[in-house]
Amino acid sequence: MASCLFYPNSTEDFMPNKTVTIVGAGLGSLATALRLSYKGYQVKIIEKQDKAGGRLHILKKDGFTFDVGPSFFSMSYEFHELFDSIGEPIPFELNELNPLYTVNIQGQDRVFQIYKDLDKLAAEFRGIEDDFETKVRKYLKGAKEIFHDTEYRVVKKNFDSIVGFLASMATVPLKHAPKLFRTFWAELERHFDSEEVKIIFSLVAFFLGATPFNTPSVYNLLNYTELEHDGYWNVKGGMYKIVEGILPLLEKKGVEIIYNTEIVSAQYNKKELVSVTDQNGEVYTSDLFVINADAAWFRGKFLNRPKFSEEKLDKLEWTLAPFTIYLGVKGKIDGIHHHNYFLGNNFRDYADTIFRSTVAPEKPYYYVNVASKSNANCAPEGCENLFILCPVPDLRVKPDWSDADHLVNEIIDDLGERVGYDIKNNILTQVVYTPEHWKDMFNLYKGSGLGLAHGLNQIGAFRPSNKDEELNNLYYVGASTVPGTGLPIVVIGSKLVLERIENEHPTV
């Protein structure tokens, strides 16, 4: 077992009181560890992988460096809040995306550049959507209202009961009620005529693993977050700089991180989690525990909760699984930008079937991030590094990925053709992660990339809580507990957990 031990600088500046064991070192864990350790809790993290970050991972191969999962995020101010709350400057440099992304639709010569600047965005849709600017402003006004009317009532709040959650929901202005019963797509249809605008505005839901045809229209607030509110951001030097920025701060506070160590069982009595045990039989005890592994899966697998049995979990809604390709390519590809979506010309059929299809998608829809466009250090000179993400059905639906090569070839051929570059014959390095890899690497339930979906029956008090139902000293943080998935959202989750722990188990 390789381990990395961090000790406090001196006993004077670190007086530990309550001990906390965190299972998993994803971003939710790291943010929780920061908040807790700066409050004086003595934190230990146990991580299955050989490095921290979870899905926010890094891959280095043959001179190329890839961000493995997230490549950008919204709500950058949540990172500022995190570091402000512990009195530290933000330890990495944020970079606002402009344009936000580009969209390529099969059969159309033009590439849509999606800007936050609505004048520039309107120019992209000239000749496609009449009076776009008036329409988009009206659409975003509604989306803005729902964002701000739910932010503190639904998202940034702990709930102890369904009644409490419903009471809080009842304070959301009634004018939003119709949006609960309308789909994301139906809301777009009320505002826009062209398929192009509707499809492009749906992507924020689709690439979050949800089809706009059955996602409630309240989620058009995501269009407000991307197009008006805070836009999209990434990190100078690559997304893993977030993790590299956090680790020294944890070290400063004496947080110990034990790597290459998987928790395989949990021991508990009626009231408390007593310990967790790793694959080598090593037992970890502490006053408190925070689980950063999937909150629903952990309850079923380690606490034997009938409500979270495999049969029950399979009936829940999970986000799509990632099929990811990391390519180091010789030569510079002019026909591609930093963040790109490549879509076919059958959006509705594709979105309708992708969740249920037992075979790999034909004519796949995919996202490509070319980090080397802005970060020269992540590829050798004169080369590009491509991260390709194709959302696919999870392992409940398509359990066997022995045919992965077919999808890889299809995507590489299609991409080469659409950007006018012979990618296939210029590949210097290639790594592929199927949903099976994703499941095994981070214990993602059936390979679901973003964890539990966010339908109205799986948010707030209907989502697995961040406080265990039975064990008084057990908490959860991360994508499948509240408030939900995505980098800024799990950072919010860490704040919600801190609030609970500080109230229920204050230190010193």
Ligand SMILES: Cc1cc2nc3c(=O)[nH]c(=O)nc-3n(C[C@H](O)[C@H](O)[C@H](O)COP(=O)(O)OP(=O)(O)OC[C@H]3O[C@@H](n4cnc5c(N)ncnc54)[C@H](O)[C@@H]3O)c2cc1C
């Ligand atoms: C391909 C992909 C692309 C994405 N793109 C974006 C994006 O662009 N923007 C965005 O905001 N979000 C994106 N996301 C979502 C985002 O990555 C997640 O919501 C977020 O990283 C989840 O963090 P988490 O705290 O839940 O922890 P995770 O990242 O799930 O980490 C949990 C950790 O726990 C460890 N673990 C699990 N079980 C055990 C055990 N038994 N013992 C020990 N350790 C264990 C795992 O190894 C892992 O390191 C993407 C996700 C994927 C998969």
